[in-house]
Amino acid sequence: METKPKIIKCKDCGKDFEIIKKTRYIRKYCDKCSIKRKKDYENLFTVKFEECDDD
Numbered sequence: 001m002e003t004k005p006k007i008i009k010c011k012d013c014g015k016d017f018e019i020i021k022k023t024r025y026i027r028k029y030c031d032k033c034s035i036k037r038k039k040d041y042e043n044l045f046t047v048k049f050e051e052c053d054d055d
Contacts, residue, residue: 003022012030013032
């Protein structure tokens, strides 16, 4: 049984990328955006309260 790759649009940059549909969780972001988001999340504790927007 062969699985076909599925093409999905990245939610950050809008580029199309392929995923294997057999995976349990469907990805929302391409590799480049995933790496950037992971790096930003790892540095989340360095953000100070004063730097946040007031919305």
